[in-house]
Amino acid sequence: MDQHTENHAADSDDAPAAEPRLLAEEVVERLRDLIIQGELAPGVKLNERVLCERLRTSRTPVREAIKFLASEGLVELLPNRGAIVTPITAATVREMFVLLGALEALAGELACVNASDAEIAEIRALHYQMLAHHARGELSPYFRCNQQIHLQLIECAGNATLANTYRALNGHVRRARYMANLSQERWDHAVEEHQKILDALSRREGAVLAALLRSHLSNKMQVVLEALGEQMA
Amino acid sequence: MDQHTENHAADSDDAPAAEPRLLAEEVVERLRDLIIQGELAPGVKLNERVLCERLRTSRTPVREAIKFLASEGLVELLPNRGAIVTPITAATVREMFVLLGALEALAGELACVNASDAEIAEIRALHYQMLAHHARGELSPYFRCNQQIHLQLIECAGNATLANTYRALNGHVRRARYMANLSQERWDHAVEEHQKILDALSRREGAVLAALLRSHLSNKMQVVLEALGEQMA
DNA sequence: GGAGGGTATTATGCATACAAAATGTCTTAC
DNA sequence: GTAAGACATTTTGTATGCATAATACCCTCC
Known part of the structure; x- marks a missing residue:
């Protein structure tokens, strides 16, 4: 009131x-x-x-x-x-990341077709902001930036239904990610992947972007699963 | 009580x-x-x-x-x-079918890896049942069979999260499909596509199956959109 | 006759009351 | 000492009550 x-x-x-x-x-x-x-x-x-x-x-x-x-x-x-x-199990986390991978891949393909140059520029800006946080070792702000990049990418796919589905699923896995403690090596690797992702998006190479995103998600999954105390291929 | x-x-x-x-x-x-x-x-x-x-x-x-x-x-x-x-618009129907296409494609790939022979046999049985309904021109039972096939395919992907997401979305588009009146030509074509889908699944050719499903869904979308009074590519 | 405003009615939003199921505790019997 | 059963307590599930916002209706005024 x-x-x-x-x-x-x-x-x-x-x-x-x-x-x-x-x-x-x-x-x-x-x-x-x-x-x-x-x-x-x-x-x-x-x-x-x-x-x-x-x-x-x-x-x-x-x-x-x-x-x-x-x-x-x-x-x-x-x-x-x-x-x-809802309890978190390794099985459901795996399921969700597989699904998220497919959703982001789709979003990437669509974004390469539908995104405006301004939207891509915004993602680039977020990317550099993220690089700054990475350079300073600021984990929490890095995660926030990272999230925003992925959300923005989904957004500029121009498919609201996809965006809603993604958001719901993303909420689930974010619960798990709060446990994940990133090693410096993995962190560096993730940033490299993001660089490639940005490049592919800039060149609007849909198929490449889709593959990169799928692989990126797969790596994220590994990190989360290991944090959950169980690793598998 | x-x-x-x-x-x-x-x-x-x-x-x-x-x-x-x-x-x-x-x-x-x-x-x-x-x-x-x-x-x-x-x-x-x-x-x-x-x-x-x-x-x-x-x-x-x-x-x-x-x-x-x-x-x-x-x-x-x-x-x-x-x-x-929730109102149905051509835009949301298009969005949902694009998403469903990606989900079924993913399910197809996973099914080719995870499905048991028994599960594939069950799909084949449903397929022949569907052919019977098609031959007799029984539209409503055909639709039911068709639905079951797609659900079974999703099921044997072995990803419950994917299945849930699919079911929710599928409910939405089924609302629209109740309006769709299939021409004999389109109907025949859909049955042909299903034959190819079954074949690819039997051979466990994931990539082929994924492509077939995506295209199949795209065609379904055309039918629904036309029934909605608006057609576009 | 039409438009605007004010009142009456209805429907929604939130709180609470009541009933039934589940849980925990205590007693008792073995 | 333990297990089973009965009772008490807690918690959920459903119904209802009350307040407020939205709607419909009617009357007045132009």
Whole structure:
């Protein structure tokens, strides 16, 4: 309610009808963040009463949010026993990265056709920003930049359905990535890959870009799986 | 409540711990079917009171189901104005088929590696069943068989995450396909494509199968788009 | 006669109350 | 001492109530 005023200030920009925020939606986003950032760890039970107190709301929005996130796959419903944060297994991580690889490859191909020069320039800018973080050894900002690059790439594929699907899946694996501790060697290698990716995109070589992205994702998968305590080919 | 007894009868089959059906889940499935089969047409408003009467329940499960389906993308939430069945546009149909193409291509590649001979045999059986329906001009059973083949193919890729993603997207496009009226020529062509698909799968030629599936999906898209009253390349 | 505004009605959003299932605890019997 | 059962507590699932936003309707004014 207190934030209402500032919202209005932002609304008067150019949006004709300001969207009224739904409490359930806020709870969805807050819960999602808690889950993705691992504050609600995989496997933990979601106690409605506790969440209500934490989020300062009643059970109805919380329950609706849980149903929403269940559809998204971030939580699992146990009939008459509530819900838990979806556990992370090596198997599901592998599945997701395979899928993400295919999605990014598709996005890459589409981006080579549909991206505007301005969009590619934006990715290049993010890339150099990322290089800076890499040079300074700033891991967390590096990850943020990295994420933004991938999201921007998806975005400029010009396929909103693809983007939505990607985002949902990406949220899942980001949970796992919070555990991953990158070695310097792997980190350097990832940056090299990103350089090649940027080059292929700049030249709009769709097939090459697709292959690079698939391989890049595969390497990311290795890192995450090793962090999960299990490695395989 | 009256249905409770019959449910129990079914439970005693062989399942060790019969899962207690949740009312909200039943509503999800019932609503989803109504939407996919077009009984709740794209764009129509979901009136909670009406749905409650129709599904013989209170607003709570209905609202939770709507949130669930919103996450799935089948309904759109309009804050303070309820929800509508997500409208179908040529643009989103195109997006979804492009994505489905990539997913099926991936599934095809994986299936060529992971599918058991028994699974492929099952697909072959479904294929011949489909040929029979085609020969008799039975459109609706043909579609069912066709769906089963594609689902089975996805299934034997051995990637549950991929399967889930596919199912959700497939539900969306099936809404549109209910409008599509297949010409005999296109129908014949689709059957030919399926023959090639089966052959490639039998020979476990992943790359070939992937390409075939992509092209098959692209053709399906044409049919649906034309039925939507708009054609484009 | 049409447009604008104000009121009445309806529908949604959130909170809460009630019922049933699950869980935990304590007692008792062996 | 342990296991089984009954009871108490907690938690979930569903229904309902209340407040507010949106809609529809009607009346007035131009």
